[in-house]
């Protein structure tokens with residue numbers, strides 16, 4: 001059996017031996033029709049475009065798996081027509097994205113204080129990430145509303161029209177990228193809708209670059225009443241608009257979902273699906289326990305405490321610094337693209353807060369509630 005896999009998918013070390021496969025690891029952008037023509041299975045990330053041309057050039061292909069939540073890079077209809085099994089990893093990196101969003105809020109001015117003082121988060125897209133973010137905000141005691149016109153409003157708590165969602169203190173985008181009518185998400189934030197954001201709004205996009213019209217956003221950020229913006233995803237990746245980056249509070253290289261926990265979970269999900277599709281026994285891969293947290297109980301205000309907790313695991317300012325330095329050092333558009341990809345390939349092993357343990361003996365009841373809302377496990381047995 002021949003398996004072609006993106007070299008940026010961790011946790012595949014035991015695969016070749018355990019299923020007696022010939023495993024070829026390649027950079028995702030180099031996986032083309034030529035590389036997959038004799039493959040039985042293909043394991044990719046979002047940078048490999050699996051279109052009809054690639055699919056039809058691989059007569060032996062029986063399984064395609066992407067270690068991502070999004071699957072807008074794959075022609076799923078063609079896979080179905082050819083009877084090729086498909087899997088993605090929905091929800092695998094949802095916690096990672098939520099922690100990115102919370103960190104972006106916590107690191108931007110007093111937005112976290114404003115939210116705890118009665119402000120509101122507007123969520124666009126109520127899928128895996130949107131739903132979990134809503135639950136997390138409920139736990140923290142932060143108000144939120146959501147727009148997802150593809151879903152029955154009756155099934156969504158806090159459903160609201162897009163204009164209302166865009167009037168929130170923080171607007172965070174979690175839609176898939178789709179051009180499907182009647183509710184395409186491509187350029188959902190355009191000149192008209194960006195005008196709904198006020199100068200006191202923080203806009204965060206960790207979905208797909210093209211959900212926001214990047215040129216329109218650049219214009220909006222030049223206005224006197226400009227909102228603040230944080231982008232993890234860009235139109236024309238891997239070559240972000242560096243003039244837009246200069247206008248952002250934070251920018252990062254499409255790493256919101258890149259926690260180590262999320263990546264390993266995605267791999268486990270794919271291997272289980274591949275094993276079922278190809279009738280093989282998947283290799284056993286373990287999850288890795290994260291080091292315990294060390295959070296002082298000294299912060300009596302909710303915002304200060306949550307900020308301290310988040311910064312134990314992740315600081316978006318660090319990814320912002322890395323991206324700005326890399327873009328500054330690169331001269332041509334091509335070298336900026338290589339630098340962007342390189343930041344992603346060599347990304348550090350970032351651990352999630354969720355699932356981490358903390359000694360909560362000195363925490364008060366409010367601190368216990370906040371910690372638990374973030375998925376952290378209190379170890380004194382009283383949590």
Ligand SMILES: NC(=O)C1=CN([C@@H]2O[C@H](COP(=O)(O)OP(=O)(O)OC[C@H]3O[C@@H](n4cnc5c(N)ncnc54)[C@H](O)[C@@H]3O)[C@@H](O)[C@H]2O)C=CC1
Nearest residue numbers: 069070125126127128129150175176183184206207256257
């Ligand atoms: N930056 C990163 O590292 C990551 C980015 N993503 C992106 O985030 C997206 C969301 O992730 P999940 O929640 O797991 O996906 P999901 O597929 O579970 O949910 C997507 C939601 O978007 C909704 N939607 C579609 N068009 C919409 C529109 N016009 N307005 C409002 N909602 C709309 C859908 O109805 C669905 O509920 C993924 O599709 C992926 O593109 C996901 C993980 C990591």
Ligand SMILES: O=C(O)C(=O)[C@H](O)COP(=O)(O)O
Nearest residue numbers: 045046047068069070257258
């Ligand atoms: O899961 C998704 O969807 C994502 O956007 C991934 O986190 C992005 O990772 P790559 O596949 O682009 O490395």
